Amino acid sequence: MNTPLSHANSRVKEARKLSRRSVRTERRLFLADGPKAVEGALTVPGCVVEVFATVAAAEQYAALLVDVPQLWLVEDRAMDSLSDSVSPAGVVAVCRFLDVDLADVLSSSPRLVTVCADVRDPGNAGTVIRTSDAAGAQAVVLAGHSVDPYNPKTVRASVGSLFHLPVVLVDDPGQVVRALQEAGLTVLAADGAGEVDLFDADLAPATAWLFGNEAWGLPDELAALADHRVSIPIHGSAESLNLATAAAVCLYASARAQR
Structure with a gap:
C-alpha cells in the first residue's frame, strides 16, 4: 500500500x-x-x-x-x-463541471422543473436540488445571483442528487420563465400572497415552480411573469415556511398530481 x-x-x-x-x-x-x-x-x-x-x-x-x-x-x-x-x-x-444548457433540457419535454431565482444559501440550494430529484423533477435551474452549485456545501447538501438530474445556470430569471412558457410549461410562482391556493391549483400539466430568495422572496416583476402566483396555506400561527420546506411541499404536490 x-x-x-x-x-x-x-x-x-x-x-x-x-x-x-x-x-x-x-x-x-x-x-x-x-x-x-x-x-x-x-x-x-x-x-x-x-x-x-x-x-x-x-x-x-x-x-x-x-x-x-x-x-x-x-x-x-x-x-x-x-x-x-x-x-x-x-x-x-x-x-x-457538469455543463447543461436550458435548451437541451427543454428539448426533452420535461414535466416538472424547479427554478431558483437569487437563492444564495448553499445548504438551501443543495436541499432543493435533492428534493427536486426525489420528487421526480427533470431539471433544476439556478438563475440570477444564485449560489454556485459547485460550492462544497451545496454539493454535500444535495447528497449526490447534483449528479442525478440536470442543473442549469442562467443569468436572467425572466429569460428562464419565458423559455419555459414557450416550451409549453405552466410557470407557477411560489408566493405567500398568491391568488391561487396550492391545493386548489391544477398541477397536472407540465409545470415549472419558481422560488425566490430566502429573505425577500420573488421580486414582483419576476413573479408577474409567471402564469399564476400560488400560496401554501398556513393553518397555524407560523408566519411562513422556509425555502426548502416550501419547495418540498410544492414539488410533491405536483408529483402527486402528475401521477
Whole structure:
C-alpha cells in the first residue's frame, strides 16, 4: 500500500484550492465530499478526475472506489483540509463541471422543473436540488445571483442528487420563465400572497415552480411573469415556511398530481 499523502503534499494543496469559487471557475473542477457524492459522480461518464481517501475509508468503501480513475491515499489531516464537513467521511473526489444548457433540457419535454431565482444559501440550494430529484423533477435551474452549485456545501447538501438530474445556470430569471412558457410549461410562482391556493391549483400539466430568495422572496416583476402566483396555506400561527420546506411541499404536490 502506498504511503498516504500529507496535507503538505502538492497534489493535496492543488485540490484544496478548489474550495474557492474563482479557482473552480478557472479550472472547471470542483470537490465532491462524501461517499454519496462520489457515488453519484461516478455515474456520470468522465466526471471524476481523481479521488482522495483515508486508509480507513478506502477499506470501508472499497467496492465504490474499485473503478475510480486515480485513487490517492491521504492522511487524516490531509482529508480534514479537503473536506469542510465537521466529521469528514474520508473520501473526496475531484470532478469536472457538469455543463447543461436550458435548451437541451427543454428539448426533452420535461414535466416538472424547479427554478431558483437569487437563492444564495448553499445548504438551501443543495436541499432543493435533492428534493427536486426525489420528487421526480427533470431539471433544476439556478438563475440570477444564485449560489454556485459547485460550492462544497451545496454539493454535500444535495447528497449526490447534483449528479442525478440536470442543473442549469442562467443569468436572467425572466429569460428562464419565458423559455419555459414557450416550451409549453405552466410557470407557477411560489408566493405567500398568491391568488391561487396550492391545493386548489391544477398541477397536472407540465409545470415549472419558481422560488425566490430566502429573505425577500420573488421580486414582483419576476413573479408577474409567471402564469399564476400560488400560496401554501398556513393553518397555524407560523408566519411562513422556509425555502426548502416550501419547495418540498410544492414539488410533491405536483408529483402527486402528475401521477
